[in-house]
Amino acid sequence: MARVYNFSAGPAVLPEEVLAEAASEMLDYRGSGMSVMEMSHRSKPFGEIIENAEADLRELVGIPENYRVLFLQGGASQQFAAVPMNLMRNRVADYIITGAWAKKAFKEAKIYGDARVIASSEDETFSYIPDCSDLDVSPDADYVYICENNTIYGTKFHTLPNTKGKDLVADVSSCFLSEPVDITKYGVMYGGAQKNIGPAGVVISIIREDLITDDVLEGTPTMLKWKTQADANSLYNTPPAYGIYICGKVFKWLKDQGGLEAMQKRNQEKAALLYDFLDASKLFRGTVRKADRSLMNVPFVTGDADLDAAFVAEAKAAGLENLKGHRSVGGMRASIYNAMPRAGVEALVAFMDKFEQAHS
Amino acid sequence: MARVYNFSAGPAVLPEEVLAEAASEMLDYRGSGMSVMEMSHRSKPFGEIIENAEADLRELVGIPENYRVLFLQGGASQQFAAVPMNLMRNRVADYIITGAWAKKAFKEAKIYGDARVIASSEDETFSYIPDCSDLDVSPDADYVYICENNTIYGTKFHTLPNTKGKDLVADVSSCFLSEPVDITKYGVMYGGAQKNIGPAGVVISIIREDLITDDVLEGTPTMLKWKTQADANSLYNTPPAYGIYICGKVFKWLKDQGGLEAMQKRNQEKAALLYDFLDASKLFRGTVRKADRSLMNVPFVTGDADLDAAFVAEAKAAGLENLKGHRSVGGMRASIYNAMPRAGVEALVAFMDKFEQAHS
Ligand SMILES: Cc1ncc(COP(=O)(O)O)c(C=O)c1O
Ligand SMILES: Cc1ncc(COP(=O)(O)O)c(C=O)c1O
Ligand SMILES: [Mg+2]
Ligand SMILES: [Mg+2]
Ligand SMILES: [Mg+2]
Ligand SMILES: [Mg+2]
Known part of the structure; x- marks a missing residue:
């Protein structure tokens, strides 16, 4: 398993x-x-x-x-x-x-x-x-x-x-x-x-x-x-x-897990990992005004549809599933709900970093 | 288990x-x-x-x-x-x-x-x-x-x-x-x-x-x-x-299992076990006109509410669960859907027989 x-x-x-x-x-x-x-x-x-x-x-x-x-x-x-x-x-x-x-x-x-x-x-x-x-x-x-x-x-x-x-x-x-x-x-x-x-x-x-x-x-x-x-x-x-x-x-x-306050803290930390990476990245960017960002659903793009598709496919092969954006918007979306462990977000960020280096 | x-x-x-x-x-x-x-x-x-x-x-x-x-x-x-x-x-x-x-x-x-x-x-x-x-x-x-x-x-x-x-x-x-x-x-x-x-x-x-x-x-x-x-x-x-x-x-x-024809045969056999027992029983009787009997839901009574309650409780203790009739009608009901094995109906009939002997 x-x-x-x-x-x-x-x-x-x-x-x-x-x-x-x-x-x-x-x-x-x-x-x-x-x-x-x-x-x-x-x-x-x-x-x-x-x-x-x-x-x-x-x-x-x-x-x-x-x-x-x-x-x-x-x-x-x-x-x-x-x-x-x-x-x-x-x-x-x-x-x-x-x-x-x-x-x-x-x-x-x-x-x-x-x-x-x-x-x-x-x-x-x-x-x-x-x-x-x-x-x-x-x-x-x-x-x-x-x-x-x-x-x-x-x-x-x-x-x-x-x-x-x-x-x-x-x-x-x-x-x-x-x-x-x-x-x-x-x-x-x-x-x-x-x-x-x-x-x-x-x-x-x-x-x-x-x-x-x-x-x-x-x-x-x-x-x-x-x-x-x-x-x-x-x-x-x-x-x-x-x-x-x-x-x-x-x-x-x-x-x-400690109730909703603990979940909030953990969710903020998880989301920050991803948003901080997006903000620093030269390849990826978030699509949402910063003040209004969700802690749960994080859409992002490279700006190049082919590269987006390559990213989603390679991520999948690496065990990071369902990163494709909604069919109505394209790009990528990482949903990082309560049950997504921090390790999952870390793995995603590490993978994005690697992908960025390979494509720069 | x-x-x-x-x-x-x-x-x-x-x-x-x-x-x-x-x-x-x-x-x-x-x-x-x-x-x-x-x-x-x-x-x-x-x-x-x-x-x-x-x-x-x-x-x-x-x-x-x-x-x-x-x-x-x-x-x-x-x-x-x-x-x-x-x-x-x-x-x-x-x-x-x-x-x-x-x-x-x-x-x-x-x-x-x-x-x-x-x-x-x-x-x-x-x-x-x-x-x-x-x-x-x-x-x-x-x-x-x-x-x-x-x-x-x-x-x-x-x-x-x-x-x-x-x-x-x-x-x-x-x-x-x-x-x-x-x-x-x-x-x-x-x-x-x-x-x-x-x-x-x-x-x-x-x-x-x-x-x-x-x-x-x-x-x-x-x-x-x-x-x-x-x-x-x-x-x-x-x-x-x-x-x-x-x-x-x-x-x-x-x-x-052989599809719906096989299920029908098996369901008819299971229901017959129970209906035949009810028809022969002096204690229990079915409540439905014979020609209209369901193969799936078999209501029956003793005619004595206390005895019905005793039956349901003793059956439960013997691993035969949920035999109580619907709250709107009382008595007993055995639902013997597709997934109820024949052995379950046999166990029920055997238990009813024992109960009848103990109460006659
Ligand atoms: C915010 C929101 N509302 C409503 C829905 C529709 O929900 P459902 O599929 O349960 O009808 C969704 C589904 O993704 C959603 O994200
Ligand atoms: C024949 C029949 N119709 C309808 C219902 C009601 O079904 P539900 O609880 O799914 O609404 C039942 C429930 O027992 C039923 O037996
Ligand atoms: Mg960026
Ligand atoms: Mg929406
Ligand atoms: Mg009888
Ligand atoms: Mg009814």
Whole structure:
């Protein structure tokens, strides 16, 4: 067994300890005589798995009692519809467009009401985060929406927008649990698990209680109504049980690592290794305004598409996988989520250095 | 490691060989250096996994080219909404109510249009399948809906209803791949994977191509529109990748067992062991009209709630798990899906025999 360093943007690297433990429990979860995949979601052992997962997540993030944690299906893409369906009472919402995912969420919201763009960085290929300190927030907006970390373009909101009192809804798919957050600044924070938390097929939505109501748009499917799952503690129907089990293991792993403050420190150090190299390099450069750089997704280019392709291919041969940039932007992208060890980033930087020397 | 016999109705027993293989590939899928959980859904190895899964399913069932296979999220419960949203052009649909799941699907359809009950077995606690040879099918019905195997009540349509030319939509969650089927009799056949096929979090919908269109109800979320995933070969967004991978292994396992004809024979033999015992027993009896008995879910009672509870507890102590009936009906239920070995049913029958002798 030889593990590679996997820089995939998602599904992405998971802690090796988590995978090893899951493998060892595959045929017999802790004396239950069955796999977690085979367990009734109404059984006692699974009840403990999902309750512990929620408790550990609450502890890690410091989620107050007036926020609910929902384990859902359908990916972040399905929340793009659930957000307006659950929140658009006035049929107005303000979107800040900082990349492809914010734009998709915006387009979906337009199906349901008057979704407005109040800021965008599309003019410079989403390479920065617009100043959101004094935006024209719609007086009747039901919420203000952001994609907090832009997986494709590698930007991050380091300061949350001034929503002028409106509820903030944030897609945190690619920065979930990468650093401490103050949940009380959000109305809704949600993200797909498949980047920083677990396998694809689980979405976690953390929602302030008063936003979970029966007052949803007409025609909202029962399964997309947050209240359905909130009332049933995420067990209205069969949940993505095995995925939740893996998420729970990752939460325990994060606690063992020292929690979100420790992860932030480690993530800052890992990202600095790579950004410092990019800044000093004559061959490579980062594509994002420095102040807005993501700690999780680091896009870079040589400026020469053939050289980029050669780099990706040679890196792969050296055990550094999935460094190709998103098909919509090209170049390279290194996703260095929580589970990417520092040694992986060191190996990448060393490889880039070698490549640069060979091509100068 | 001691495996129990797991009679859970779902999530349910999986083939031990499948689990063992998954465990062995957990940290390094066939030399890729990563787990399937960590793989980009756009990567070559995952592309092969999902393509092979679909190809094997097509071969097993004999799915003609004019039917699409979609791997979806949200459980069968989400298809309860997707069905009317995608099909209700006239806003009329006919439902045959044979249990709790058909009823839930019916209630969901009422959100979207005029869903009508054209037959029901609710008068006798869903213990039989109504005669559906000459129903009052609505002339303008967009489809006729059934739940083909009723997981809770243990009935099965052994003859499909005469839909008088309307498209048949069937929830086959609890009888998927348990016997050969003629897909051409269905417009849509769908089911959650977590009973006969794989882990929770994957729904498979097999849909005749002409029913997959852009002409869906206004307000249909992009993710619930079948065309979204059909156009993207189930990769519009991140799919429940690990679940699909396990489903693929189960399809290979089914082929190794001899395919659906062999499974049908084996399932008939397993069910006969149990039904013959019930029919001869003085203590236990089945609750379903004989002609409508399911091969997959076998509910039975003693007629005495205390004795039922004692039976379930003693069976559990003997390694026969999850025999408690659904909370809505009580008594016992043995789910004996494809992956339940004959030895498990034999052990159950032997235990029932012993219990009967001790209590007579
Ligand atoms: C920030 C962000 N939002 C949404 C999505 C879409 O997520 P999903 O594939 O789970 O629908 C992604 C996927 O990469 C993402 O990075
Ligand atoms: C026949 C049938 N349909 C639908 C469902 C609901 O499935 P899900 O939990 O995947 O939404 C079940 C679950 O047990 C079922 O047995
Ligand atoms: Mg983006
Ligand atoms: Mg540089
Ligand atoms: Mg039923
Ligand atoms: Mg009897």
